[in-house]
Amino acid sequence: xxxxxxxxxxxxxxxxxxxxxxxxxxxxxxxxxxxxxxxxxxxxxxxxxxxxxxxxxxxxxxxxxxxxxxxxxxxxxxxxxxxxxxxxxxxxxxxxxxxxxxxxxxxxxxxxxxxxxxxxxxxxxxxxxxxxxxxxxxxxxxxxxxxxxxxxxxxxxxxxxxxxxxxxxxxxxxxxxxxxxxxxxxxxxxxxxxxxxxxxxxxxxxxxxxxxxxxxxxxxxxxxxxxxxxxxxxxxxxxxxxxxxxxxxxxxxxxxxxxxxxxxxxxxxxxxxxxxxxxxxxxxxxxxxxxxxxxxxxxxxxxxxxxxxxxxxxxxxxxxxxxxxxxxxxxxxxxxxxxxxxxxxxxxxxxxxxxxxxxxxxxxxxxxxxxxxxxxxxxxxxxxxxxxxxxxxxxxxxxxxxxxxxxxxxxxxxxxxxxxxxxxxxxxxxxxxxxxxxxxxxxxxxxxxxxxxxxxxxxxxxxxxxxxxxxxxxxxxxxxxxxxxxxxxxxxxxxxxxxxxxxxxxxxxxxxxxxxxxxxxxxxxxxxxxxxxxxxxxxxxxxxxxxxxxxxxxxxxxxxxxxxxxxxxxxxxxxxxxxxxxxxxxxxxxxxxxxxxxxxxxxxxxxxxxxxxxxxxxxxxxxxxxxxxxxxxxxxxxxxxxxxxxxxxxxxxxxxxxxxxxxxxxxxxxxxxxxxxxxxxxxxxxxxxxxxxxxxxxxxxxxxxxxx
Ligand code: GDP
Ligand code: MG
Numbered sequence: 001x002x003x004x005x006x007x008x009x010x011x012x013x014x015x016x017x018x019x020x021x022x023x024x025x026x027x028x029x030x031x032x033x034x035x036x037x038x039x040x041x042x043x044x045x046x047x048x049x050x051x052x053x054x055x056x057x058x059x060x061x062x063x064x065x066x067x068x069x070x071x072x073x074x075x076x077x078x079x080x081x082x083x084x085x086x087x088x089x090x091x092x093x094x095x096x097x098x099x100x101x102x103x104x105x106x107x108x109x110x111x112x113x114x115x116x117x118x119x120x121x122x123x124x125x126x127x128x129x130x131x132x133x134x135x136x137x138x139x140x141x142x143x144x145x146x147x148x149x150x151x152x153x154x155x156x157x158x159x160x161x162x163x164x165x166x167x168x169x170x171x172x173x174x175x176x177x178x179x180x181x182x183x184x185x186x187x188x189x190x191x192x193x194x195x196x197x198x199x200x201x202x203x204x205x206x207x208x209x210x211x212x213x214x215x216x217x218x219x220x221x222x223x224x225x226x227x228x229x230x231x232x233x234x235x236x237x238x239x240x241x242x243x244x245x246x247x248x249x250x251x252x253x254x255x256x257x258x259x260x261x262x263x264x265x266x267x268x269x270x271x272x273x274x275x276x277x278x279x280x281x282x283x284x285x286x287x288x289x290x291x292x293x294x295x296x297x298x299x300x301x302x303x304x305x306x307x308x309x310x311x312x313x314x315x316x317x318x319x320x321x322x323x324x325x326x327x328x329x330x331x332x333x334x335x336x337x338x339x340x341x342x343x344x345x346x347x348x349x350x351x352x353x354x355x356x357x358x359x360x361x362x363x364x365x366x367x368x369x370x371x372x373x374x375x376x377x378x379x380x381x382x383x384x385x386x387x388x389x390x391x392x393x394x395x396x397x398x399x400x401x402x403x404x405x406x407x408x409x410x411x412x413x414x415x416x417x418x419x420x421x422x423x424x425x426x427x428x429x430x431x432x433x434x435x436x437x438x439x440x441x442x443x444x445x446x447x448x449x450x451x452x453x454x455x456x457x458x459x460x461x462x463x464x465x466x467x468x469x470x471x472x473x474x475x476x477x478x479x480x481x482x483x484x485x486x487x488x489x490x491x492x493x494x495x496x497x498x499x500x501x502x503x504x505x506x507x508x509x510x511x512x513x514x515x516x517x518x519x520x521x522x523x524x525x526x527x528x529x530x531x532x533x534x535x536x537x538x539x540x541x542x543x544x545x546x547x548x549x550x551x552x553x554x555x556x557x558x559x560x561x562x563x564x565x566x567x568x569x570x571x572x573x574x575x576x577x578x579x580x581x582x583x584x585x586x587x588x589x590x591x592x593x594x595x596x597x598x599x600x601x602x603x604x605x606x607x608x609x610x611x612x613x614x615x616x617x618x619x620x621x622x623x624x625x626x627x628x629x630x631x632x633x634x635x636x637x638x639x640x641x642x643x644x645x646x647x648x649x650x651x652x653x654x655x656x657x658x659x660x661x662x663x664x665x666x667x668x669x670x671x672x673x674x675x676x677x678x679x680x681x682x683x684x685x686x687x688x689x690x691x692x693x694x695x696x697x698x699x700x701x702x703x704x705x706x707x708x
Contacts, residue, residue: 011052011059012171013088017081017112018096019105020067021387021504023124025049026154026513027096028064031164055164063090069104070262071111072218079220085115086206092170093117094163096154099129099136100278100505106266107259109145110180114212116205118174119147120166122159126151128505134278141273146178155510179208181268182261185249189215189242196238199231214239215246216255286505290388294503299392306385310376311473312466314369314449321368322453329361351541359537359619364526366450366615371522373446374415378517382509386411391503400481401488406436410480413443414473415521417666420445421673431494435484437670438683441662442480444473447614451657454618458641459650476658483690491682536612537619543583544605544623549576578624583608597656597695598649607656613663648707652699660691 014031018024032051049064063084071082085093095112097105113119123129123136142149148166152159182190193211202210202225213221214236222239225232243254250257292298333353340349380386386408394404406424413420420440424433444452452469460468554576563569578584579601587601587608594604602624609620625637645653662670662683671680 011061012092012167013090014060014062014167015065015084015088015090015093016062016096017065017085017093017108018067018124019069019098019108021384022067022096022098022105023152023154024064024067024096027094027122027124027152027160027163028062029513029516030152030154030157030160031060032062053164055168058168060164060167068108070107070259071115072216082115085112085117089117089203091118092120092167094120094122094167096122096124096152098504099123099125099134099151100132102270103263103266106269107262110262110265111209113145113147113177114180115209116203117177118170119145119177120163120170121145121147121149122154122163123149123151124154126159127153127156129278132278133276134274135276137273137275141269144178144269144272147175155513180262180265182258182265185246186258186261189246193235193239193242196231196235197225200225200228200235202228211235211239212258215243216258217243289506290503293385294388294392296395299388303389303392306380307473308466308470310373310380311469313376314372314469316466318369318372318453322365325361325365325367329357329365333357333361347545350545351538354545354623355538355541356534358622359541359616360530360534361622366453366618367522367526369449369453370446371518373449374521375514375518377411377415378514379509381517382507382514384504384506387503397481400485402435402481402484403432406432409436410440410443410477413440413445415446417441417443417445417662418669421666421669424673431488431492434674434679435487435492437674438487438679438686439480439483441666441683441687442476442483442659444476444658445614447663448657450615450618451610452654454621454638455641455650455654455657458638459645459647459654472654472658475655479659536609536616537623540583540609540616540620541623544578544581544620546581549573549580596700597692598645598652598699599656603645603653607660610657611661611664613665614657617657646707648699648702651702652695655698656691656695658691659694660688662687 016024016028028049028051032053051062051064053060053062065081065084068078068081070078071085072078084090093112095109097109099105109119109121121141123138138149138151148170150159150163150166152163154160181187190208190211193214194207197207197210210221210225214225217239222236226236246252246257247254252260293302336357337349337353340352342349380389389411390404390407393407397404397406409420409424411420417440420443421437424436424440452472456465456468456472554573557572557576558569561568561572563572579588583605584601587604591599591601591604599607602621605624606617606620609616621637621641625640641650667680667684670683671677674680
């Protein structure tokens with residue numbers, strides 16, 4: 001859940017609105033500095049940031065609204081933004097626009113003003129606009145709009161101070177934003193509907209906006225207003241009459257007509273205030289690059305190379321710091337075991353060593369990989385290449401019955417399935433959304449990366465490791481696409497929504513922005529290790545440690561094996577105890593089911609842990625490994641694995657862990673986002689059964705062909 005920044009009742013509330021890529025988040029960071037709270041994790045809708053700052057002794061609370069091109073009830077982000085603006089009317093709404101694409105951006109500004117907000121306009125990307133030779137008459141613009149205008153360069157925090165003081169002034173003396181000039185016909189219609197809203201609970205400053213929504217036959221506002229007594233019903237009826245009239249007179253659909261009026265307003269504003277036009281060649285370079293990077297043939301290999309490079313860095317560069325962390329935890333474990341005698345509170349000692357340190361250490365060790373991967377993704381996002389990738393993918397995605405926009409949630413799924421599923425809210429079509437959501441767990445998430453980091457080196461030679469990692473990810477993607485097509489042809493038949501997406505220009509990203517993004521996401525991983533994983537590790541330690549094996553059985557086994565050395569005896573005790581534990585019993589009971597896949601009960605035990613959270617597999621194997629050994633630290637877990645299982649069993653295991661059983665958080669969020677248990681169950685059981693059959697075919701097929 002989103003942890004609310006303790007709301008200060010006296011604080012001034014600021015909302016930042018703008019189109020995707022206009023620089024909202026950059027501006028938000030510039031205003032709030034380091035005091036913020038990002039909630040792009042379980043339970044949060046489209047990424048929502050809250051933060052605060054102090055200025056001239058006053059407290060300001062800032063919220064970063066989802067990026068929207070306009071305000072309506074069409075897409076989920078638009079609904080969220082509109083609702084936030086209408087219900088929690090902020091004291092000041094800062095509209096951030098991309099100055100290099102003014103006309104298009106100003107439509108949102110017109111709507112925010114129309115909505116009755118106390119508005120401040122931030123002309124962002126002013127550096128790029130100036131470089132392209134575009135200059136505006138800011139005074140005239142302020143006059144025409146009736147609201148303050150500030151030029152900013154958000155990613156470098158230029159203009160942030162000025163903006164703060166302009167906001168402060170706007171709070172003291174709210175401007176009189178002029179309602180956008182929408183033409184006589186529309187204005188007249190709105191005024192007549194507005195007058196009927198006088199006796200309803202619609203706030204005065206919002207009446208004109210609500211009137212417009214009624215005229216547009218908005219599916220949220222219409223029923224809401226209709227029930228507001230006589231005035232409400234009257235207004236809705238009047239809106240219906242006027243809508244018909246306008247459509248007949250103009251021959252245009254009402255939504256097209258209204259959109260054109262807004263666009264006309266924005267266009268007029270730009271034409272009047274433009275002192276110097278931008279040169280036409282401003283985007284020549286960017287367009288030239290795009291001819292190659294979004295080329296239907298050349299684009300794809302480039303994309304694959306980029307993804308491969310990111311995985312290569314993740315893997316190879318991450319290896320060293322990983323070793324340091326590994327050694328650190330080993331040192332800590334050695335220190336504790338040396339100073340804590342085996343016979344003093346042995347249960348607690350085992351809990352700390354085998355439960356907490358082995359479990360959490362096994363997860364934290366992969367932090368370098370996670371950090372590097374997130375850095376790579378931030379780089380793709382901030383340079384603008386991510387949008388190209390989505391565009392490029394659209395052709396492909398369509399072939400599989402998915403939407404180009406499905407690509408972004410799926411890419412997010414590489415980080416974590418949960419926010420990936422939340423991000424499917426960007427899809428307007430319910431079916432597109434469900435398909436994407438259902439196959440999303442096949443995108444190998446960040447929590448599975450530790451598993452690959454453990455298993456890939458255990459079963460493959462150094463030169464094969466990077467390619468294998470790539471193949472694992474690719475296999476997940478291919479399988480996801482195949483399943484999507486299957487779902488589209490069966491359970492979820494229907495039309496596809498058209499794809500509209502624009503490509504932002506390429507930008508040189510700032511290191512600070514990328515590092516911030518990387519840290520925010522990595523922090524979520526650590527937090528998970530410190531809370532959920534810690535809890536599960538302790539639980540897992542318990543079910544793997546109790547009940548203990550019978551002393552007679554141990555003696556009998558020692559006699560049977562003719563074990564003499566202390567070491568041999570110790571390892572027999574540990575192995576028997578593990579087998580007798582709750583987890584051992586369960587795993588042994590279901591081992592026959594997994595035998596044909598090449599798994600023994602120890603692997604099954606690790607997989608039980610991965611239901612709770614994927615990376616627990618690693619923690620679990622760590623515990624099993626440390627318990628199964630005779631005290632002294634001999635070989636690493638990886639060596640242990642590669643000695644005990646064939647490479648064929650390794651491949652089968654990797655496939656099973658890639659495909660099967662989305663984690664509990666995924667199941668929960670799928671249930672909530674789809675609204676039905678049915679879909680969560682289909683996802684959970686469907687993927688698990690599929691994983692079973694794929695691993696079965698691979699393992700048995702491999703045996704027949706003589707591998708393993
Ligand atoms: P959002 O989608 O509106 O939140 O946009 P972001 O804040 O994520 O910014 C999108 C991209 O534009 C990032 O790469 C930023 O570094 C970059 N950016 C933001 N503001 C400016 C600016 O004023 N000038 C330039 N040149 N780039 C900017
Ligand atoms: Mg943003």
